[in-house]
Amino acid sequence: MSYVLLLIGFALLIKGADYFVQGASNVATNLRVSPLLIGLTIVAFGTSAPEATVSIVAAFQGNAGVAIGNVIGSNIFNITLVVGLTAFIFPLLVESETVRKEIPFALLGSIVLLVVIADSTLQGVNASLITRGDGLILLLFFVVFLYYIFEVARKNRAAIPALDASHNPAWTKNTLLTVGGLVGIILGGEFVVRGATSIALSLGMSETLVGLTIVAIGTSLPELITSVTAALKKKAEIALGNIVGSNIFNIFFVLGAAATVAPLPVDPRIYIDAILTIGLTVLLFIFSRTNYRIGKREGVTLAVAYVIYMIYILLRN
Numbered sequence: 001m002s003y004v005l006l007l008i009g010f011a012l013l014i015k016g017a018d019y020f021v022q023g024a025s026n027v028a029t030n031l032r033v034s035p036l037l038i039g040l041t042i043v044a045f046g047t048s049a050p051e052a053t054v055s056i057v058a059a060f061q062g063n064a065g066v067a068i069g070n071v072i073g074s075n076i077f078n079i080t081l082v083v084g085l086t087a088f089i090f091p092l093l094v095e096s097e098t099v100r101k102e103i104p105f106a107l108l109g110s111i112v113l114l115v116v117i118a119d120s121t122l123q124g125v126n127a128s129l130i131t132r133g134d135g136l137i138l139l140l141f142f143v144v145f146l147y148y149i150f151e152v153a154r155k156n157r158a159a160i161p162a163l164d165a166s167h168n169p170a171w172t173k174n175t176l177l178t179v180g181g182l183v184g185i186i187l188g189g190e191f192v193v194r195g196a197t198s199i200a201l202s203l204g205m206s207e208t209l210v211g212l213t214i215v216a217i218g219t220s221l222p223e224l225i226t227s228v229t230a231a232l233k234k235k236a237e238i239a240l241g242n243i244v245g246s247n248i249f250n251i252f253f254v255l256g257a258a259a260t261v262a263p264l265p266v267d268p269r270i271y272i273d274a275i276l277t278i279g280l281t282v283l284l285f286i287f288s289r290t291n292y293r294i295g296k297r298e299g300v301t302l303a304v305a306y307v308i309y310m311i312y313i314l315l316r317n
Contacts, residue, residue, distance in 0.1 A: 002198035009191030010218045013050040016184025017222035020046040023177030048074075048249040049185045050192075050219035052257065057193045058211075059258035064265045066193060067258045068117070068130070069211020070219060072273045075110070075247045076212075077220045079280045080306035082227050082243055087299030090231040092240050094288040097152075102244045103285045105145060109251035110278040112141065117266045117274060128266035135259030142252035192218060208267040209317045213310070240294075247281075269316065276309065 051074050058067040086092060116138070119128035192215060200210040223246050230242065258264060280302075287298040 002195045002202070004195075005191045006195030006199065006214070006218075009188045009193075009195060010221065012184045012188030013053075013192065013219060014188075014221050014225065016181045016186075016188055017046055017049055018181070018225070019177045020049060020181030020185065023174040023181065026174045045245070045249055046181070046222070048223070048246045048254065049182070050188065050222060051246075051250050052254045053185050053188070053190075054192050054215055054219050055254050055258040056261055057190055058197075059261045059264060061193065061197075062262065063193065063197055063207050064262075065207025065209075065267055066197060066211040066215055067264055068255070068266060068270060069208040069273075070215045071250045071255045071258075072113070072270060072277055073212035073216025074220045074223075075250055075277050076273065076280060076309060077216055077306065078223055078243045078247055079277075079284050080302045080309065082220065082224045083240075083284065083294065084299040084301070084303030084306065085224070086227045086231040086240075086243075087294040088296050088303070089228060090234055091296065092231070092294040094240060094292045094294065096292065098240060098244060099285070099288050099292065101148070102241070102248075103281070103288060105148075106244050106247045107278065107281045107285065109141070109248050110274070110281050112138065113251050113255065114271070114274045114278060118271065119266075120268070121271075128268070130255070130259040130264040130266060132260050132263060135256045135261075138252045138256030139260065142249075142256060145248055145252060205317060206267065208270055209313065212270075212273060212313055240288075273313070280305070 051070055055067040055070050058064070058070070083092070115122070116130050116134040117128055119125050196210050196215050196218075197207065199205075199214070200207055223242060227240075227242050283302075284294075287294050287302075290298075
């Protein structure tokens with residue numbers, strides 16, 4: 001039953017995120033929001049909704065390893081495999097704003113994450129804990145990011161022509177898609193946490209390892225599907241914006257909300273994964289800065305890096 005719950009949960013997460021993104025993106029287009037901003041906000045938040053649901057539910061149930069591992073594992077998956085496969089399909093052209101502001105903000109998020117989980121190193125205590133205070137600080141950073149996004153959207157809106165009324169999707173349909181997608185995401189998140197935790201115990205795996213692998217991959221499938229689809233349609237701005245926005249959302253909102261719900265004890269082994277997240281974000285910045293594009297060669301490098309990482313954490317367990 002645990003495996004059945006996990007599969008049903010992933011199905012609900014993926015389909016729910018698909019409906020949510022479709023409905024919300026249509027609304028954003030009607031409101032004359034640029035493709036990059038749609039990727040950074042509506043699409044990123046929609047595809048990260050599974051991570052948010054799973055981590056918050058896990059925090060409620062006292063499964064801190066799943067909550068933290070899900071966030072870090074999802075971010076590593078996004079930077080390596082999602083960017084890698086997307087760039088391999090169609091080279092990602094990177095806007096200068098993304099290189100100068102969004103990717104550095106994602107790097108700041110990774111550094112802040114390392115700081116909040118490193119109590120034992122920084123304060124000399126026996127165990128590390130992401131406290132409610134840490135959670136509120138992360139949420140404050142998220143508010144700052146939202147303010148920046150809305151300011152950019154406000155400045156860009158005037159440059160985007162309004163759609164003809166005959167081309168506007170039905171508001172009622174998009175509202176139903178958005179709400180229905182959210183319901184699927186919430187139910188799916190509950191099933192995934194229950195199934196994954198049960199499987200972890202039966203196989204002798206730690207909650208942190210399950211969060212870094214099974215749960216992180218499952219909840220990141222919407223990012224993978226959305227970015228690959230965007231690349232196939234040659235909409236690179238949405239693809240890269242989705243990935244960068246999702247990573248920012250995961251650290252500042254998902255982990256912030258989860259820690260605010262309940263303080264999260266930290267598994268010491270996850271420090272290495274947090275440091276790796278910083279290194280991979282720096283690598284993404286370097287690749288993006290080179291001719292403002294991420295090509296097939298860089299994509300293969302990132303995808304191979306994820307395979308090596310998976311082998312390492314499985315051996316570590």
